[in-house]
């Protein structure tokens with residue numbers, strides 16, 4: 001496949017940045033999107049130019065490191081998939097592909113297509129944990145948990161913290177991320193003791209770090225590579241209200 | 248409590264409650280207005296309007312309604328302005344149509360359209376009935392009770408000006424689109440949704456917005472068209 005790429009290039013977090021056009025040839029439809037960018041970087045290096053900086057790690061859809069806004073959609077044109085799992089067969093020969101970094105006040109650009117997602121870590125540090133005494137693991141059946149609760153909790157826990165929800169949302173809201181992290185703990189008995197503190201602290205941190213409010217457009221759910229449901233946001237709203245009714 | 252209300256979720260909570268309150272008002276308002284459709288002598292509507300104007304409960308609800316509107320609009324402005332700062336650099340290409348409805352993305356624009364309509368609407372009727380008066384409102388007597396002839400004011404207005412009918416139809420459509428997204432959204436904000444209720448509430452939202460927008464649009468159209476028949 002031969003493609004035209006319009007890629008966001010930005011020297012560093014302070015620089016202004018602009019789109020650069022590149023022609024790339026002989027890309028296999030079976031290669032992944034990141035492999036295509038690897039090929040571009042190689043081409044740039046051969047031309048004596050700076051390769052494109054972008055985030056990636058596992059390249060198997062589990063770590064949440066890869067990002068990219070591709071042709072107007074977070075993680076590109078496929079459904080429920082990360083950019084590393086996106087394949088070039090989703091594009092046509094001769095296509096022009098616009099590649100942009102996540103755009104949000106909470107996710108400043110570090111270089112080219114890389115963004116700083118420390119904000120998510122700070123939200124987790126504010127309350128996305130349970131406090132337990134260390135030591136050997138507890139006997140597995142000591143705390144019975146209904147199957148459907150365990151399933152719903154796992155659905156929340158499937159969030160890989162990629163930030164596509166924020167990148168897609170018209171308000172750059174982090175509600176889907178925060179909701180999945182609150183839900184996974186709120187649904188389990190182990191998460192109950194700190195429920196009040198957690199909901200308050202994580203929402204306060206989310207607001208403080210410059211993410212927007214939730215208009216319930218549902219775009220996050222559609223673009224989330226793990227299909228995390230808006231139902232978790234309803235649960236977060238309940239948890240937050242309940243937390244504020246207890247003093 | 249102050250902490251709750253200053254959070255993004257708390258602000259949405261107030262929008263949701265005030266919005267649902269306004270929705271209830273719209274339903275009552277539509278019920279009263281629909282009397283125009285069922286009795287071309289105007290008696291039914293005049294009696295309903297008189298009942299609303301003289302009922303002490305309604306007199307108490309009136310200022311509460313004004314507060315509801317003010318709260319809703321105030322928080323709409325606060326949240327919308329804040330969201331302008333959450334993405335300092337925008338996208339070159341963004342396909343939002345794939346992942347969300349137009350209504351859900353344009354609630355503020357739709358709200359402004361409703362507000363503009365509201366100002367016109369209040370100037371047309373409410374202001375005249377309540378404060379300045381109008382020749383067409385000259386008292387009628389129904390079953391020995393004196394009351395203003397609101398029916399004459401309303402219908403004459405629609406019959407005389409086609410474009411006013413157009414303004415009312417556009418206002419109704421804006422309201423319908425606003426409600427199409429907001430009914431489920433309001434419950435979601437209150438935490439009152441899950442996999443099952445989301446589908447139900449979306450259906451209720453669709454039906455309610457069709458009935459409310461359709462009803463409000465039908466009344467001026469009906470009044471105008473029935474004079475042409």
Ligand code: HEM
Pocket residue numbers: 214215216259260262263265266267269270273319320323324326327354355357358359361362425429430432433434436437
């Ligand atoms: C009769 C009139 C109105 C009714 C019945 C109504 C109802 C509602 C409801 C039920 C919601 C959902 C709240 C939620 O998502 O939790 C809503 C949202 C909203 N309304 Fe209204 N509304 C009306 C007028 C207005 C006006 C005049 C404005 C002002 C400009 C406005 C602006 C908004 C905005 C911006 C939102 C979305 C907030 C967000 O999530 O970003 N509305 N409305």
Ligand code: SF4
Pocket residue numbers: 158159160161162163164165166176177180220223224225226227228
């Ligand atoms: S909720 Fe989905 S889109 Fe948002 S960070 Fe988690 S995995 Fe990514």
Ligand code: FES
Pocket residue numbers: 055056057058059060061062063064065066082083084085
């Ligand atoms: S690189 Fe790990 S999810 Fe894509």
